[in-house]
Amino acid sequence: MSNSSLKILHIDNKLSLIFKGELNLNNISQYQNQIDSIDIKDLSNIVIDLNSIDFIDSAAAIFIYGLENNLLYKDVKINTVCINTEVIDMLLLVKRDKESSSKIENITKRSLIEKIGAHTHQNYLGFLSFMAFLGELFTNKAHYIISPKNIRLKEIAFEINESGIKALGIVALTSFLIGLVIAYQSAYQLKIYGANIFIVDMLGISVLRELSPVITAIVIAGRSGSAFTAQIGAMKITEELDAMRTMGFDPYRFLVLPRIVALIITLPILIFVSDMMAILGGMLVANIDLGITTELFLDRFNEVISFKHFMIGISKGPFFAFLIATIGIYRGLMVKNDTQSIGFNTTKSVVESIFAVIVCDAIFSIIFTSLGI
Amino acid sequence: MKNIIEVRDVKTVFNNNYIHDGISLDVKQGEIYGLLGPSGCGKTTLLREMVMLQKFSSGSIKILGHELNHIKYKEAQKLRQEWGVLFQAGALFSSLSIRDNIAFPLVEYTDLSEKMINEIVEFKINIVGLNQSAANLYPSQISGGMKKKAALARSLAMDPKLLFLDEPTSGLDPISAREFDALILKLRDLLGLTIVMVSHDLQSIYDTLDSVAIIDNKKVVYEGSLDNIKSVKNEFVQTLFGKYDE
Numbered sequence: 001m002s003n004s005s006l007k008i009l010h011i012d013n014k015l016s017l018i019f020k021g022e023l024n025l026n027n028i029s030q031y032q033n034q035i036d037s038i039d040i041k042d043l044s045n046i047v048i049d050l051n052s053i054d055f056i057d058s059a060a061a062i063f064i065y066g067l068e069n070n071l072l073y074k075d076v077k078i079n080t081v082c083i084n085t086e087v088i089d090m091l092l093l094v095k096r097d098k099e100s101s102s103k104i105e106n107i108t109k110r111s112l113i114e115k116i117g118a119h120t121h122q123n124y125l126g127f128l129s130f131m132a133f134l135g136e137l138f139t140n141k142a143h144y145i146i147s148p149k150n151i152r153l154k155e156i157a158f159e160i161n162e163s164g165i166k167a168l169g170i171v172a173l174t175s176f177l178i179g180l181v182i183a184y185q186s187a188y189q190l191k192i193y194g195a196n197i198f199i200v201d202m203l204g205i206s207v208l209r210e211l212s213p214v215i216t217a218i219v220i221a222g223r224s225g226s227a228f229t230a231q232i233g234a235m236k237i238t239e240e241l242d243a244m245r246t247m248g249f250d251p252y253r254f255l256v257l258p259r260i261v262a263l264i265i266t267l268p269i270l271i272f273v274s275d276m277m278a279i280l281g282g283m284l285v286a287n288i289d290l291g292i293t294t295e296l297f298l299d300r301f302n303e304v305i306s307f308k309h310f311m312i313g314i315s316k317g318p319f320f321a322f323l324i325a326t327i328g329i330y331r332g333l334m335v336k337n338d339t340q341s342i343g344f345n346t347t348k349s350v351v352e353s354i355f356a357v358i359v360c361d362a363i364f365s366i367i368f369t370s371l372g373i
Numbered sequence: 374m375k376n377i378i379e380v381r382d383v384k385t386v387f388n389n390n391y392i393h394d395g396i397s398l399d400v401k402q403g404e405i406y407g408l409l410g411p412s413g414c415g416k417t418t419l420l421r422e423m424v425m426l427q428k429f430s431s432g433s434i435k436i437l438g439h440e441l442n443h444i445k446y447k448e449a450q451k452l453r454q455e456w457g458v459l460f461q462a463g464a465l466f467s468s469l470s471i472r473d474n475i476a477f478p479l480v481e482y483t484d485l486s487e488k489m490i491n492e493i494v495e496f497k498i499n500i501v502g503l504n505q506s507a508a509n510l511y512p513s514q515i516s517g518g519m520k521k522k523a524a525l526a527r528s529l530a531m532d533p534k535l536l537f538l539d540e541p542t543s544g545l546d547p548i549s550a551r552e553f554d555a556l557i558l559k560l561r562d563l564l565g566l567t568i569v570m571v572s573h574d575l576q577s578i579y580d581t582l583d584s585v586a587i588i589d590n591k592k593v594v595y596e597g598s599l600d601n602i603k604s605v606k607n608e609f610v611q612t613l614f615g616k617y618d619e
Contacts, residue, residue, distance in 0.1 A: 235467070243464035246424045246537075247478055248453030 025059035050082035061094040155258035163224035164266030175274035179281025203282040204305035217320040225328035229349040232332025268317030383432035394591035410588035457528030463520040465512040538570035
């Protein structure tokens with residue numbers, strides 16, 4: 001810094017670079033600029049004078065090394081003079097290191113097409129591994145069916161409590177509010193036409209067939225799907241899954257199947273609860289806003305809403321449950337040995353399972369419509 | 374003496390990258406066998422291949438008379454009950470208490486009464502030198518050294534003939550580490566175990582091991598007892614053992 005300096009002597013075709021004082025990483029860039037500004041075209045002899053240096057750090061030593069190397073290419077004779085042994089040691093250390101060690105490889109930039117290709121290939125591999133997971137799942141299901149004593153009732157019961165019973169409150173509240181909002185918004189429109197009573201038709205069909213199953217599935221995907229991923233991912237990081245395997249306990253039998261079975265059992269029940277709560281919310285609005293009494297509402301409901309609408313809604317449950325549970329668990333098993341990947345996979349699990357539920361619902365909708373139910 | 378483990382010409386390839394290039398070794402009955410080598414030389418990978426957590430590309434591994442290459446599901450399940458594995462961080466099941474962790478294989482595989490299982494668990498807890506009061510705690514509530522002991526107790530639950538230890542003393546303080554070494558020697562003598570372990574702890578290597586295999590540059594550079602190890606011309610061996618005097 002202040003106690004260092006570079007003196008440049010330029011005589012004919014001879015250049016002297018005389019460094020003084022302390023050479024360290026704070027002042028080398030300034031010297032680099034000074035040296036860069038010299039026209040070295042017609043030079044044949046350069047002297048780097050380090051005699052009056054009292055300290056050099058490794059960055060500065062690398063700078064000197066680079067200086068020597070750069071000039072070497074230009075057919076210039078270079079002389080580095082130095083008497084301070086510490087400085088010489090540092091320079092030698094850097095020189096030895098630079099000559100022996102390998103360089104960090106530069107990451108080659110990929111072109112757009114290469115990126116798209118790599119990404120597609122990645123997705124393809126992901127799809128294959130999900131298929132492999134499903135395959136393993138079904139062979140394990142076969143084990144289940146062959147010997148019923150393999151069914152882990154205790155774990156299934158535990159998971160039903162975790163992902164079903166504990167979710168009752170939030171599912172009920174969400175559904176109630178959805179029913180309330182839908183009824184409130186449509187009440188305004190229906191009043192204009194004086195078609196007040198049709199709120200029952202509208203609510204009944206939309207809630208039972210579509211809204212309740214999808215809303216419940218989305219709440220459960222956010223709640224249980226993410227929990228499955230995080231639990232199993234953490235178990236993978238702590239090697240608990242490996243420990244189970246070496247003891248001969250198949251994680252599929254102990255962790256995967258109980259969760260899937262539990263969710264398949266609970267989701268239809270939760271959809272039923274959601275049906276009730278949403279209708280209740282609608283009924284409340286109908287009573288207050290449209291003046292439809294409870295008796296009238298229920299009579300009309302009995303008359304116009306056939307049982308099949310309810311059954312269609314409930315029957316979607318097991319399918320949604322299977323999707324949510326398998327995606328959640330698959331993502332958990334994909335967790336690598338670092339904490340980042342738990343977060344990454346949990347996010348993926350929720351997004352993918354909600355997407356899968358909506359796609360599945362769309363497919364059902366097409367099938368049911370073309371079957372005329 | 375009989376060979377418990379025979380590894381023949383095992384090669385492991387990851388993305389065109391050789392981890393092992395023809396590894397062969399023998400573990401004899403009743404010995405404590407160490408797998409040593411610099412970091413990243415594939416010791417743990419080899420251990421994982423032995424316990425069927427990972428597949429190798431070619432070669433063969435024979436454990437307790439079972440060929441791992443074409444092992445049937447039932448044989449594999451039987452084999453898994455005949456060995457115990459201690460993972461580096463213990464890998465205790467976090468949802469179960471220490472007692473339940475140790476009892477888990479007994480509950481699943483045997484039809485013993487609960488009382489009997491309790492007694493076995495108590496015995497295992499004693500033998501590894503764990504305090505009985507820890508039995509009802511969960512893995513997150515106990516220290517690292519206790520976790521290792523509890524995990525060791527779990528791996529001994531089914532009275533295995535063969536024990537795999539992955540860096541048993543890593544992360545322990547020197548006193549606990551020496552205690553653990555003494556424990557391993559005691560267990561070998563008491564229960565007639567054959568032990569295969571991966572270790573970096575020099576003291577523990579000298580105190581416990583009967584034979585070692587040094588893996589370096591994808592191959593076994595030395596296999597045998599520790600007595601004449603210093604004559605091995607290998608950078609890793611010279612650095613590790615060169616200056617050390619017993």
